[in-house]
Amino acid sequence: MLRGWQQECAQRVEQKFTYDEAHFFLQATPGSGKTFLAAEVAKRLHQNRQIDLVLCFAPSKEVCNGITATFSKHLGCSFDGGLGTLGKCLTYQAIQFLPESFWQTLSRYRVFVVFDEIHHCSTGSVQANMWGQMIMRRVQSLASYTLAMSGTPWRSDELPIALAKYTNPEGELVVDYQYGLKQAVADGVCRIPKIVLIDNQVESRSQNEGVKQFSSLQQMLKETKHPYRSVVEEPTALKHLLKLACVKLAGIRQQSLNAGGLVVASSVAHANKIAHLLASEFGQSVCVVNYQKERPHQQIESFRHNKLQWIVSVGMISEGTDIPRLQVCCHVSTVRTELYFRQVLGRILRVNQAPNQEAWLYTFAERRLIEYAQRVQDDLPESCSVVTIEPQKAALSDIALIDCEHQSAEALPPQTTETDSLLHNELTPRGSNLSFDTLSFGHFHHRVIKVFQSSGALT
Template identity: 85%
Template sequence: MLRGWQQECAQLVEHKYFSDEAHFFLQATPGSGKTFLAAEVAKRLLQSRQIDLVLCFAPAKEVCNGITATFSKHLGCSFDGGLGSIGKCLTYQAIQFLSDSFWQTLSRYRVFVVFDEIHHCSTGSPQANMWGQMIMRRVQSLASYTLAMSGTPWRSDELPIALAKYTNPEGKLVVDYQYGLTQAVADGVCRIPKIVLVDNQVESRSQNDGVKHFSSLQQMLKETKHSYRSVVEEPTALKHLLKLACRKLSAIRQQSPNAGGLVVASSVAHANEIAQLLKCEFDQSVCIVTYQKERPHQQIESFRHNNLQWIVSVGMISEGTDIPRLQVCCHVSTVRTELYFRQVLGRILRVNQAPNQEAWLFTFAERRLVEYAQRVQDDIPESCSLVTVEPQNKTLPDIALIDCEHQSVQALPPQSLGTGVLSFSELTLPANNLNFDTLSFGHFHHRVIKVFQEHGNLA
């Protein structure tokens, strides 16, 4: 059954295609059901005999597997490219290796082509990637209709996205339909995210500077040569973050026994260390998925349906991987772009049938991650120079800044941090002065950012 936004968008796609316009660009927040929408459009085009075949492209094999399953089920036929199949899904990387016979076949049939997470494909520059150039040069000209989709339609390198249109001279992205996180939360399509930012009073020792004390991780990272990696890989800090996350997952599983957690690690060695901590320190069931493991896609598929508590990954479950039972995530990767942060957060936002629909992301209070967390309630970040957002015709509430210890409330203007509610709570543990080279961690504390909640909903 189509959701309201999917029904509305499908009708707009049909109208545009039947008005002799062959391309449609959809921006829909991660977890909202873009793949099902694309399958519905394909079904309508097949039923109206406008196309013969369907071809999908996606950024990774795991995403292709999800698309294949959705299209096969919704279209009621095989979607593996074999005999009698109505279509197939390929990775973007595969485009450059397709044979001449493939392109000849494409030219003989009326083909509907779907590009999932199209922001992976850049164009219009010598630095553009190969598959972006191949899409513009070969695929688009041979396809009867194209549908480009993205949950995060911008690139960290700021190159133009293939198949996208931009205003001139502002360079703002023009989309045909937008379904943002604000709408998805209001419609009950996505969970309301809560982001926990863990901070610490840090002591740094060095031969030249002696002993220095810092009130926060942000200050330490700014005023010393220590890298963020030294924080995410420090055992004391890592244990504390995992402890918070395990407690939260345990509480959720009391209502939803099948709920799971995801840890996004910085390296394979880091992932192995995290898995060991989860097993030995916190008595958790866990599996690891990295490029070094055999059959990683089968491991992900197994985790999707089993009852393990945690899956630890190095960049393999950051985008497009549909595991609705994920409700807790630890972001301890050294990749700190806003694009990646939002993609990781999207893994825990998809609503399912479980009684508890909380979504919690745990990370450290590094400057950029704090900024990204505060901007989550903005569907598209203001820092993105290539994207424009339709203005919302409604008055949004101020932020309530809550000091749980002193029970005081201070109203802040919406433009300062975004809209919604930002609440702070602290958890103080005994000092644990274990040295990591020249770093010692003292009192941990954290703040919880709650978005899309009115003042009256504060606990």
């Protein structure tokens, strides 16, 4: 059954395609059901005898698997490109390796092409990636109809997105339909996110600068040479963040028995140490997925349906991966772009049938992450606004910054254990300034950003 926004958007697509306009751009918040909408559009076009085949592109194999399952179920046939199927899903990376015979076949049929997370494809510059160039040069002219979708329609390198239109001279993105997080929360489609920003009064010891004290992580990172990595890999800080997240997940699992948590790590070594901490220090069940593991997609699929408490990932579950039981997330990656932050947050927003529908993201109070958290309720950044639909401006009162209760009770003890020292040595890269510069953490404190908190925020 279609949700209200999906029904409205499908009608908009049909209307636009009826008037000989072959391309549609959809921006819909992560977790809102873009793939199901695309499958419905494909079904209608096929039933109306407007297309012969459907071709989908996505940023990863994991996302392709999800699209294949959704299209197969909704279209009532397999979707693997075999004989008798309506189409298949390929990764963007595969575009450059497709044989000439593929493009010849495409030219002989009426093809509906769906581009999931189209922001992965850049164009309009010598710096444009191969995928964007191939889409503009080969796919766009051969496809009968195209649907481009994105939950986060902008790029960190600020290059234009393939198949996107921009206003001139403002350079603002033009979309045909927008379904933002604010509306998705109001409709009960997405969970209300709560973002916990963890801070500390830090003491830095350096051979060159001696002992310095800082009132916050932000001040320490600004006034010293310590990189952000030194925070996310520091055992005491990491243990505190994980402890808060484990306590929260345990509370949620009292109502929703199979609720799970995701930790987004900065490296394979970092992920392994986090998994060790979760298991040994907090008694959690955990699995690790990364590109070095055998069959990581099978591990993700297994976690999707089992009752393990945590999955620790390095670049494998950042966008498009549908695991509705995820409700707690720890962002401890050194990647700090707004695009990545929102993609990670999107992993815990999808509503399911569980009794408890809380969504919590834990991270450190670094300057950029604070800014991103405070802008979550804005569906697009200032440089990327909707033109065809008037964007709704959220009031500042919609964000409540609230000190968490029982901070001292939840803080970790200040003493350093043997395990802490061993973990610190294992996490410190050779040649890093951490070999002679050290950080000491005092009293942890944190605040929660509750998006859409005020009563009038959803009107």
